[in-house]
Amino acid sequence: MLAAFLCAAAIHPAKSEAQIMGDLEADIPFQFHAGNAKLPAGRYTIHRLDDSDEAVLEITSADGRVSALFSIEASQASTTPAKGELIFNKYGDRYFLSQLFDEGSTNGSQVVESRYEKKVSQTSVTSQEHVSAKRRARQGN
Numbered sequence: 001m002l003a004a005f006l007c008a009a010a011i012h013p014a015k016s017e018a019q020i021m022g023d024l025e026a027d028i029p030f031q032f033h034a035g036n037a038k039l040p041a042g043r044y045t046i047h048r049l050d051d052s053d054e055a056v057l058e059i060t061s062a063d064g065r066v067s068a069l070f071s072i073e074a075s076q077a078s079t080t081p082a083k084g085e086l087i088f089n090k091y092g093d094r095y096f097l098s099q100l101f102d103e104g105s106t107n108g109s110q111v112v113e114s115r116y117e118k119k120v121s122q123t124s125v126t127s128q129e130h131v132s133a134k135r136r137a138r139q140g141n
Helices: 004-013 015-019 116-120
Strands: 023-028 032-034 037-039 042-048 056-061 067-076 084-093 094-101 107-112 125-138
Touching: 015 116, 023 084, 067 094, 084 116, 094 116, 094 125
Parallel strands: 032 094
Antiparallel strands: 023 042, 023 125, 032 037, 042 056, 056 067, 067 107, 084 094, 084 125, 094 107
């Protein structure tokens, strides 16, 4: 049993690294895309759904009116972020959620590019926009 567990852990190490620990909360000052959804500017919380695949996160507006699911994979920051942050790819006036990092950890999450982002990225110059995010204590059900 132990050998099987060690083999499984060696095969899938990126999955455990990709998980954001706890909820992230951010004020996003522009309209953006997360996965296949287009979301308005506003205050959002990003979290993993209870009992769900660690490769899927949910982003929800503070008022609960808007939410979307998106797929992630492991990502590594080049330096340890002093604070949590969301990184957006910017193509012209379009923003796409790209990466998420918790404060103090180089292990983060890379958002899997949507078909639309792949299309837009072929015709526009890319820049990045960083938005501060903070960890939020999870509310009880």
